[in-house]
Amino acid sequence: MSQPAPLAPVWRCALGLLCFAAIILSSPWPGPQAIFQAFLVLAVASGFESPLVAMLWAAAGGWILEGSLRMYPQMGGTALANMTLCALTQWHFKNRPPDHKTSYWGQLAAFSLGHFVLTHLLVRLTAGPHAWGMGWLWVLLTIPVWGTLSLRLHLPVRRR
């Protein structure tokens, strides 16, 4: 696969901030919000070189998401799920860098489903029963779009 230039950390941080803004601004629409959330956790945050920085970005995304929803009586479940999945994704792509687009999409789909299930389990543990929604479907259907965009974010991992 061709190797484009790695994304600079500044641009990566800018992308993360844009994801924060998108999560806040798309709060009335849970479907698109789930896409930005998955993109932030599985692509932007997990692409950082430092695991600590990656987990901080993922945790911040979870807190922002739950805060913008203003639905949960207690928060923190999404942040914990984001951190866990971010660490798993980062570890996975560090050891098995993506080498083909379709296999990368498949891996992202598997991580998206795992992220969805873990998020809802932890939110249930934290805030109690809640509606699951159809965000997972939005995320899975748009993987060819945001997965292709995020491929470049994970490529530098191979060079480390």
Place this chain on the structure above:
Amino acid sequence: MRPRPWGWTPAGRRRYAILALWLGHLGWVVLGHGHSTRWQALLGTLSWPVQKLSAPLLRSRANRAEHTRNLERAQYELAMVRQRLESLQMENARQAPRLQEADEAIRILGLKKQVPLEMKAARVMVNVRTAPFGGMILDQGLDAGLVRDQGVFCPEGVVGRIWEVSQRESSLLPLDAYNSSTAVMLAQSRATGVLQGVGPGRAEIRYIGSQEVVQVGEPVYTSGLDRVFPRGLLVGYVVGSRPEGPELQVDVALAAPLNRVHQVLILPTQPRIDLPVPAPREGKVKP
């Protein structure tokens, strides 16, 4: 020397930080139950413009969904009403012949009470009057005591006479048959003649002198001279007259609807020419 991964080195401190961050969140999730209203309020303020923007959209979407639900409910109710209407129409069509028969039976019963004769009711099973050599078949025969030349009539007027009798059925010769002859009289001039059939629903009176005055629309009654019908049963109405030699040919439209008569009354054999006056009902007689 082998590096210690969990020592107090920069890498080790990062690991401790990661562990603290993750365990802190886990502890918050499992143990912590603090409300985060301020955090939510802050983010709610940040997303306020979008919330305001989306409110009308969401409201219109909810309204559209409500309208769709109402439309679907109305369509379902309409389909149910149509189905009910169809079933009622089918039931109505199924009951219509029975209702018509019941109406005729009621009228026959009323007529039977008005005419003070021993009459039998019968039903027309087959009506092939317009076919060549056709006629009407009644559901009564020798079993009911019927014989030839008994008069038959219905509430609208005279129908014909019994022509042939078998064990359980009998055939009827209608008034408009070419070989039918009935003694009749005109209502105003009291001139008597013989009614002969000339076609479906039509007949003509013969043997009336050309000097008689006949008016169109004049009723025609049985005269009772043939001893088949008593005097005074309605036969039809005059629709025209023309002189033919010494006679006056009088065209008559028959009063009885021969095409759609279902219930008839059969007169006794050779009834009296004049019908006895029915006895007044009790309670209606003035002292």
